[in-house]
Amino acid sequence: xxxxxxxxxxxxxxxxxxxxxxxxxxxxxxxxxxxxxxxxxxxxxxxxxxxxxxxxxxxxxxxxxxxxxxxxxxxxxxxxxxxxxxxxxxxxxxxxxxxxxxxxxxxxxxxxxxxxxxxxxxxxxxxxxxxxxxxxxxxxxxxxxxxxxxxxxxxxxxxxxxxxxxxxxxxxxxxxxxxxxxxxxxxxxxxxxxxxxxxxxxxxxxxxxxxxxxxxxxxxxxxxxxxxxxxxxxxxxxxxxxxxxxxxxxxxxxxxxxxxxxxxxxxxxxxxxxxxxxxxxxxxxxxxxxxxxxxxxxxxxxxxxxxxxxxxxxxxxxxxxxxxxxxxxxxxxxxxxxxxxxxxxxxxxxxxxxxxxxxxxxxxxxxxxxxxxxxxxxxxxxxxxxxxxxxxxxxxxxxxxxxxxxxxxxxxxxxxxxxxxxxxxxxxxxxxxxxxxxxxxxxxxxxx
Numbered sequence: 001x002x003x004x005x006x007x008x009x010x011x012x013x014x015x016x017x018x019x020x021x022x023x024x025x026x027x028x029x030x031x032x033x034x035x036x037x038x039x040x041x042x043x044x045x046x047x048x049x050x051x052x053x054x055x056x057x058x059x060x061x062x063x064x065x066x067x068x069x070x071x072x073x074x075x076x077x078x079x080x081x082x083x084x085x086x087x088x089x090x091x092x093x094x095x096x097x098x099x100x101x102x103x104x105x106x107x108x109x110x111x112x113x114x115x116x117x118x119x120x121x122x123x124x125x126x127x128x129x130x131x132x133x134x135x136x137x138x139x140x141x142x143x144x145x146x147x148x149x150x151x152x153x154x155x156x157x158x159x160x161x162x163x164x165x166x167x168x169x170x171x172x173x174x175x176x177x178x179x180x181x182x183x184x185x186x187x188x189x190x191x192x193x194x195x196x197x198x199x200x201x202x203x204x205x206x207x208x209x210x211x212x213x214x215x216x217x218x219x220x221x222x223x224x225x226x227x228x229x230x231x232x233x234x235x236x237x238x239x240x241x242x243x244x245x246x247x248x249x250x251x252x253x254x255x256x257x258x259x260x261x262x263x264x265x266x267x268x269x270x271x272x273x274x275x276x277x278x279x280x281x282x283x284x285x286x287x288x289x290x291x292x293x294x295x296x297x298x299x300x301x302x303x304x305x306x307x308x309x310x311x312x313x314x315x316x317x318x319x320x321x322x323x324x325x326x327x328x329x330x331x332x333x334x335x336x337x338x339x340x341x342x343x344x345x346x347x348x349x350x351x352x353x354x355x356x357x358x359x360x361x362x363x364x365x366x367x368x369x370x371x372x373x374x375x376x377x378x379x380x381x382x383x384x385x386x387x388x389x390x391x392x393x394x395x396x397x398x399x400x401x402x403x404x405x406x407x408x409x410x411x412x413x414x415x416x417x418x419x420x421x422x423x424x425x426x427x428x429x430x431x432x433x434x435x436x437x438x439x440x441x442x443x444x445x446x447x448x
Contacts, residue, residue, distance in 0.1 A: 035232065035233060035235075035236050036232075036233040037230055037231060037232055037233070037236075038230070038231045039068070039228055039229070039230055039231075040063075040064065040228070040229050040231070041069075041071075041226045041227070041228050041229075042061070042063050042064075042226065042227055042229055043224050043225070043226055044058045044059075044060060044061060044224075044225040044226070044227055045058065045059075045061075046058050046196075046223075046225070047059065050196075050198065050221055050222065050223045051198065051220070051221050052094075052198060052199070052200055052201050052221055053198065053199070053200050054197075054198050055195060055196065055197045055198070056195070056196050056198075057193055057194065057195045057196070058193065058194050058196070058225050059191050059192070059193050060184070060191070060192040060193065060194070060227060062184055063227075063229050064184065064229025064230055064231050065183065065184060065185040065229070065230060065231055065232045065237050065240060066181040066182060066183050066184060066185070066229070066230035066232070066240070067174065067181060067182050067184055067192070067227050067228065067229060067230070068174060068175065068178060068181040068182075068228045068229075068230055069169065069170075069175050069227075069228040070169070070170040070172070070175055070194075070225065070226070070227050070228070071167050071168065071169055071170070071225070071226045072091075072095065072098075072167070072168045072170065072196070072223055072224075072225055072226075073165060073166070073167055073223065073224040073225075073226060074091050074094065074095075074165070074166045074167075074168065074221070074222065074223045075163060075164070075165050075166075075221075075222040075223075076090055076091065076094070076137075076163070076164060076166060076221075077162065077163045078137050078162040078163075078164070088136070088293070088294060088295055088296065089115075089116065089132075089135050089136050089294065089295055090135075090136065090137065090166075091134075091135040091136070091166035091167075091168050092112045092115045092116055092135055092168065092294065092295065093112060093199060093294035093295070094198055094199050094201070094221065095112050095115070095168060095196065095197075095198060095199065096111065096112060096197040096198060096199040097109060097110065097111045097112065097196075097197045098110050098170060098194060098195065098196050098197075099194065099195040099197075100172055100192075100193075100194060101192070101193045101194070101195065102187070102190055102191075102192050102193075102435075102442045102443075103187075103189075103190030103191065103441055103442055103443065105442075105443060105444065107249075107251070107435070107444065108172055108173070108249075108251045108252060109252065109254075110170070110171055110172070110252060111254070112199070112294060112295075113288070113290065113294075113295070113426060114171070114252060114428065115168065115171065116294070116295035117286055117288065117359075117363055117428070118171055119131055120357070120359035120360055120363050121286070121351055121355055121357045121359050121363065121365065121372075122355060122357070122373055124356075131169075134166060134167045134168070134169075135166050135167070135168055136166075137162070137164060170194075173249045173250045173251075173375060174249075176375045177375050177376055179376060180247070180249075180375065180376065181230055182247075183240045183245070183437065185232075185237055185240045185241045186240050186241060186243070186245065186437045186440065186442075187437070187440060187441070187442055188241075188440035189439075189440040189441050190440070190441045190442050194225065196223070196225075198221060198223075201221075244436075244437060244438045244439070245436075245437045246434050246435070246436050246437075246445065247434065247435040247436075247437065248376075248378075248432060248433075248434060249432070249433055249434070249435050250283075250375055250430055250431065250432060250433075251280070251430075251431050251432075251433050252428055252429070252430060252431075253278050253279070253280075253282075253428065253429040253431060254426065254427070254428055254429075255274065255276060255277065255278070255426075255427045256424055256425065256426050256427075257272060257274050257424070257425040257427075258423060258424060258425075259272060259289060259396065259422065259423055259424065259425050270395075270396050271393065271394065271395050271396070272393070272394050272396065272425060273391050273392075273393045273394075274391065274392045274393075274394070274425065274427060275389065275390070275391055276384070276390040276391065276392055276427060276429070278384040278390070278429045278431065279384055279385045279431070279446075279448045280383070280384060280385055280431040280432060280433055280446055280448075281378070281381035281382065281383045281384075281385075281431060281432045282368065282381055282382055282383075282384050282429045282430060282431040282432075283367065283368055283369040283372055283378065283379075283380060283381050283430050283431070283432065284354075284365060284366070284367045284368070284369065284372045284429070284430040285330075285365060285366045285367075285392070285427060285428070285429055286363070286364070286365045286427070286428040286429075286430070287364050287365075287392065287394075287425065287426060287427040287428070288362055288363050288364065288425075288426055289324045289325075289362065289396075289422040289423075289424065289425050289426075290422060290423075290424050290426060291422050291423060291424075296360075296362075297323070297324075297360065297361070297362030297363055297422070298319055298322040298323045298324065298360070298361045298362035298422075319361050320343075320344060320347070320348075320361045322361060322362075323343055323347060323361035323362040323397075324343075324362060324396050324397055324422055325343035325346070325347075325362075325364060325394055325395070325396060325397070326342070326343055326395040326396060326397045327340050327341060327342050327343060327394075327395045328340070328341065328343065328346055328364065328392065328393065328394045328395070329341065329392075329393050330366060330390070330391070330392055330393075331389075331390070331391045331393065332382075332387055332389075332390050333387060333388055333389055333390075334389070337382075337390075338366060340393075340395075343364065346364035346365060346366060347359065347361060347362070347363060347364050347365075350364075350365050350366055350367055351363075351365055353367070354367040354369060354370065354371060354372040354373075355367075355371075355372050355373055367380070368380045368381050368382045369381065372430070378432055381431075381432060384429070384431070385446075392427060394425070433445065433446055434446065
């Protein structure tokens with residue numbers, strides 16, 4: 001008898017729990033048939049002229065039955081000096097915010113800070129690299145580029161003339177999972193509109209020393225919105241068009257506070273108690289302190305001697321010493337929900353536990369959910385609508401706690417640059433809500 005057969009007949013009472021009543025076999029494949037569909041990406045039309053410091057809208061055309069992914073295509077010209085490594089996600093920085101409206105009611109709003117935080121928390125390392133390639137200039141862009149000199153002085157800085165096309169994926173709930181696609185066919189009487197607010201070109205300033213924006217201020221901002229339409233077969237289209245539905249959706253809420261006296265370079269620690277006046281069942285709280293520089297929430301880049309990248313792998317370093325939060329706690333109606341824990345608990349442990357993430361230093365989160373990445377299945381919330389008083393208490397570090405040298409006039413320290421002063425605390429809440437589709441119209445089941 002072969003050894004394999006000996007394994008099969010070596011069965012005991014324990015095996016009853018494993019193979020006693022078999023329900024599957026590993027040696028036959030099975031598949032499910034699916035409804036016929038097709039996906040096509042279609043460019044949309046803006047109402048108004050796209051440009052720096054402008055707000056434009058786009059009414060989503062009724063080209064298909066459902067809509068899923070949305071992409072903003074942006075053309076930018078790099079005006080950085082030859083030798084600059086890269087700037088800091090300029091495609092994000094130039095988009096100040098995007099707002100979704102259905103039937104005249106605002107459904108959700110995302111700022112460029114959320115784009116940065118989402119990338120840090122919700123994407124894996126491979127996805128981050130792919131996203132960075134879509135949204136950021138890099139040293140590879142210098143290859144084959146045109147180098148110009150501003151005057152005849154050979155020592156003058158050489159400027160690069162690089163125009164690149166970027167793609168920024170939008171992050172509304174229906175963009176994050178195919179099963180959440182928004183049925184346009186069920187909205188016969190309501191329009192779906194997006195409002196884009198573009199920033200000043202100065203928002204794309206380099207994260208290095210005091211330099212002009214890496215995106216040319218005098219260049220025209222060009223942008224196109226693409227929407228992925230899903231086309232259904234006749235039977236499924238009829239079902240979507242004639243059926244009322246209640247769609248479980250996610251939204252984003254914000255609260256902001258000015259942090260005084262906490263500024264890089266003043267040497268003082270401080271405490272801030274932030275009342276969280278949110279609504280609805282919330283799964284996640286995310287907070288950070290920002291300055292004028294997009295997407296950088298610690299002070300390591302304010303000190304020229306502190307590297308922000310691994311010189312071998314070019315991966316971002318974490319520099320937790322330069323993150324602003326010493327400790328934080330969450331209280332509900334005067335009772336501690338989360339006791340005071342070091343900042344690293346909220347920037348390292350919580351992202352690892354609930355997302356498997358390792359964000360840059362200065363991004364903090366607290367999750368009421370088991371898995372904060374789920375957009376189709378809630379798995380833990382706190383209903384802020386039923387809470388009278390929820391307070392996030394944050395102790396901020398002083399300059400000495402972050403090992404920032406006391407001599408703030410040192411040329412190696414850029415603390416006098418306004419964009420490095422972390423002045424604004426932003427707290428975001430990810431909440432669940434219900435979008436009701438009735439008789440060709442849509443509306444939120446629960447308002448703020």
